[in-house]
Amino acid sequence: MAVDDYQKYLDPKILAQLEGLQLRARRIVEGYVSGLHRSPFHGFSIEFAEHREYAPGDDLRYLDWKVFGRTDKYYLKQFEEETNLVCYLLLDTSQSMDYRSADAPMSKLDYARCLAAALSYLVLQQQDSVSLATFDNQVRALVRPSGNPSHLEQLLYVMDQATAERKTASGAIFHELAERFTRRGVVVVLSDLFDNVETMMAGLKHFRHRRHDVILLHVLDPAEVEFPFRRTTLFRGLESMPNVLVEPRALRKAYLREMDRFTHELRKGCRMHQMDYVPMRTDQSVAAALSSYLATRKQQPHSTQS
C-alpha cells in the first residue's frame, strides 16, 4: 500500500470508521510518523558506545577524563541509546470527554484514544516503555510501564474499556500519580482540561517537580472552539453541571471570550512551568497534529536532557 493511501486513512473521519485502536495506531504511525529519522524522545543511556571528539558547547559532564589523561585530548563519552524512556499517558475519561458535536468525526475521548494509541505504538516501536493511566475524579486504571511490544495490546484494551461517566478532578489525580510515577519520564496528558485551572496546574507542577517532562494535549471539539450554533438550544450540562436554555447567537461572543481566557491561562501556566501545551481539535488529522507537534519538539532543546 502506497504512503498516499495511508495518508487518507489518517483523516479522523476515516480512522473513526476503522475498528480497533491497534489498527488505527498502526496506520497513524506507519503511515506518517514512522518515517521520522530519529526518535523524538531522547532517553538516558548507561551503556557506553564510543568516543567522540569534543567540540565547544558539549556538556563537560560527559568528558572522558581518563582518555584526556591518557592522550591529552578531549573526548566525549557516547552512550548506547537504550530504551529507558518511560512515557506516561494520562487519559482523561471524564464525562466531558464523551462530547462529540454533529460535525465532529469522533468524540474527544475517541480522539484522545487515537492519540494515546498512536503514541504508545510509536514509543513501543522505539523499544521504550509506555505506561497508561485513565482517570476521571480518581484513577480508574493504571498500566505499569513496559517496553514489550505485546504491551500495546494491553494498553489498547484498557483504553477501549474506559467509559466516560464521571466528573473530572484532575488536580488531586495528578498529585497522586506524580507520587506513583517514580521513574522520570514523559507525562502526556490527553484531556479537554475542563477543570479548575489552578488546581490542575498545581498537579502538573508536581510532575515537573519530579522532573518529568510534561506534554498537555488539549483535545477540544470544533464546536467548543467555534460555538457555531444558531438555534435556541438547551445545553445539558455534563459532569453535574446545570442545564441552560440559551440563544447561542447572542452568547457566542461572550462564550468565545471565556474560552479564550481559559486557553490563555493554560498556555500561560504551561509556559511558566516549561510544559508543552498542544491544542488539538477532533476534526484535525491525528497524524498531522501529532507529527507537527513532534517535529516542533525535536527542534527544541529538551528540558529532560538538561
Add this chain to the structure above:
Amino acid sequence: MLLAFGFTNLALLGWLAAAAVPVVIHLWNRRQYREMAWAAMEYLLAAVRQSRRRMRFEQWLLLLVRVAIVVVVVAAVAEPYVERSGLLLGPTGPRTHRVIVLDGSFSMAYTHEDTSRFDQAKALARQIVEASPQGDAFSLVLMAAPARAVVGTPALEPAEFLQELGSLAQPHATADLPATLALVKQVLDAARAEQPGLEHREVYFLTDLGRCGWAPEGDAQTAEVGRQMARALGDEAAVAIVDLGQPGRENSAVVSLASGTTMPTVAEPVHVQVGLKHFGHQARKAQTVELLVDGQRVAQKQVDLPVGSGVSVGFTHRFDTPGEHLIEARLADDHLTIDNHRWLALTVKPAIEVLCVDGRPSGKARDGAAGYLAVALAPESDSAGPRRVQVDVAPEAALLERNLDHYDCLFLCDVAQLTKAEARVLENYVRAGGGLVVFLGPQVKTARYNRTLGGSDGLLPAKLGRVLIKKEPGIDPKEYRHPIVAPFRGRERAGLLNTPIDKYVQLDVPADSTSQVVLATPRGDPLIVERSFGRGRVVLVATSADTSWTPMPMWPSYVPIVQEMLAFAAGGRLARKNVLVGQPIDSVVPRSVAGTTGRLTLPDGRTEPLPILAGDDLPRWQFTDTLQSGPYTARFGEGKGVRHHLGEAPSGPFRQMVPGTFSLGDPEVQILAVNVDPAESNLAKLSQQELRDEIWPGVAFDYQTTWHEPTAPEAVPVTRRGSLARGFLYLLLGLLLSETFLAWRFGHHTN
C-alpha cells in the same frame, strides 16, 4: 376631553390581535429548542452570567419593535384620524388662526328653551377656543351691519379672547354678509402680515342662516361679488358654517311706528300709527298692542294678526308738556322679543316757531311780501286756544340780529339779496337742522342769490335763471311722489293742479345734485325744488309768496302747500332722531354746552361719555355703536338750564329724567330712538342645499348643524377629522428600519 383619536374602519382593529403574533413566535421559538449535551458548560454559564441583562434587553426591545410594527400596520389600515369634538377643522400641527364670525343679526336672539341662538353661538365659540391647542390665535368678527371686528388682532391668549366674547351682548342689527366677508379678509390679511407663524387659517360662521342676512333681495351684481369674496375666502381658509337656526319658526313684530306729524306740539294731539306683522304660518288672534309714552302705558288695543300681511293700528295722544318724549309700541313677548318693541323719539314743542323774513315789509298785517304767508302758516291764529304755529314776521335785518336757533323754520319772502354774513348764518342754521323755505319775487336779484347761496355746496337747490311768464295753464305734480305734494293725491278739489302762476324764476337743477323737483310747469320748468343741507332741508319756490307774481295765495291750495312745506322743511330734525340699528346717531347741541362732555345712556342702562365735537361752527356729538335697539338718552351740563317739574318719576330711560321738563331752547337732554330693521323679523332661513346651490355655489365650506340639540351645546356632535394615516405609515417605515437594524445589530454577535 375634546381631542380624540378614532379609526374610520373600526372593525379592522380586530386585527390588533395579530400583535400577539411576534410574542407567540418568540415563545414558540423558545419552546422549539433543540437539546444538546455540552461539555464546556462552565464557560457557557459564565458567558450567560455576563450577557443575561443585555440579552434580555435586546430581546424585549426587538419584541417590542415587532409588536409595534403589527400594531402600526393595523392602525394605518384602519385609517386613523384625530377628532376634535369641538368644531375645529384642521389637523393639529401648524399654528392656526381661527376667525370666529358671530351672526349679530337680532334673529339670533330667538330663544328656545331658555337659550338664545346667540348664547349658543357664544358657547360654541368658547368651545372652539378651549379645544384649540396652545399657540393658536383667535379673532372675533361680528356679522352685523356694519360688520365689526370685536377682536381684530389675533388674540394669542384664550383668556383675553374669552373675556371679550363673554362681554359681548346680543346685537340688534341685521347681518351684512358682504361687509363681513370683506372684514374677515382684512383680519386674515392683517394677521398674515403681523404673525406669519400662523400658517393655517380657519373661519367659523356661527349663524342661524337667516334669509334676510344671507340672501338679501338686491341686485345680482352685489350677490356675485359676495360669491366671489366667499370663494376667495374658501380658497384662503378652511370655512365652516355652523347652522344654529330652526326652520319654520313663528314670529310677530312691530314693524313700524310713525307719528302723523313731523312737528308735534302741545297744541294738537299726535296721531301715531303702529305697523304690526306676523311672520309664520299660523295667524295670531287678539294680540295686545300697547302704547307707552315716556315709559307710561297710555293705550292698548287688541288686534288679530293674519299671516303674511301687515296690520296698522292707530293711536292718538296729546302731549301735555313740551320737550323730549319717547313713544313705545309694544307687542306681547314671544320667542323673539327684540322686534316686539319699537320706539319713536319726538321733540314736542309748545308751538312751531317760524320766522318770516319779509323783503318788502309794509308794517301792516297781511301786507308786504310775507303777509299772505304768515296767515297761511298760522291760519287758526284768530281762534282761541293754543297756537300750533307761532309766526314772527321781520325784515331781513333779523337774520343777523335774532337767535335763529330759536326757530324751527325760516321763510324768505322776496328778499332782494343776502350778504355773505347772512348767507353764512343761514347755512349754519340749516346745517344744524333748521328748515328754510325761499320764496322769490320781483325784488330778487338772481345773480346775487346765485353768488351768495348758489353753487354745488351752497344752500340753494337750484340755480336761479331769468324771470319767465307762465303761459300754459296747469301744474305738473310729478306724480305726487314728493311728501310735500303727496297729500294732494286724490284730492283734485284742493286745486293744486290749476293753481294760477303768472311769473316765475327759471330754476336750473344741476344734473348731479341731490335736489328734487316737487312741482313743475307743464313745460317742465321746476316750480318747487328741495334738497337736504346738513341736518336741515331747503325748499326753493320759483314764484312769490304774495300776489305780485301769482294769485296763488288766494287759491285753496295755498294753505295746504305752505303747511306741507313747513312740515317738510322743519322735519329734518325729527328724521335724525329715529334711526335703524347700526346707523350712527348724532345731534347738534347749543353752543352753551360746547366744550363739555355729555353722557349717553344706552338702552341697556350703560352710560358712555359723549364728547362734543366742534365742526363747521356747530357743536355736535356722534355715537356710532348703536347695535342695541331702544332709546338713547344724551345729557349735557347736568342740572344747568333744567327746570324741574314735579311729576311721577317714570321707569326706563326716564329714570332720572322727568318728562316734559324741557322747554324749547333747552336741549340739554336729547332722546333718540334706534329701531331694528323689520326685515330681520322674518325668521325664514336658508337650508344647507340652498346655501350650497344658490348663495355660495362653488365655495368650499363645511356645513355643520346643531339646531336639534339647542340646550346642550357641550354635546354638539360637530367633529372634524384629520387623517393620521400618513403619519402612521412614516412610523411604520421607521419601525421596519429599526427592526432591521436592531436584528442585524443584535445578531452581529455571531459574525
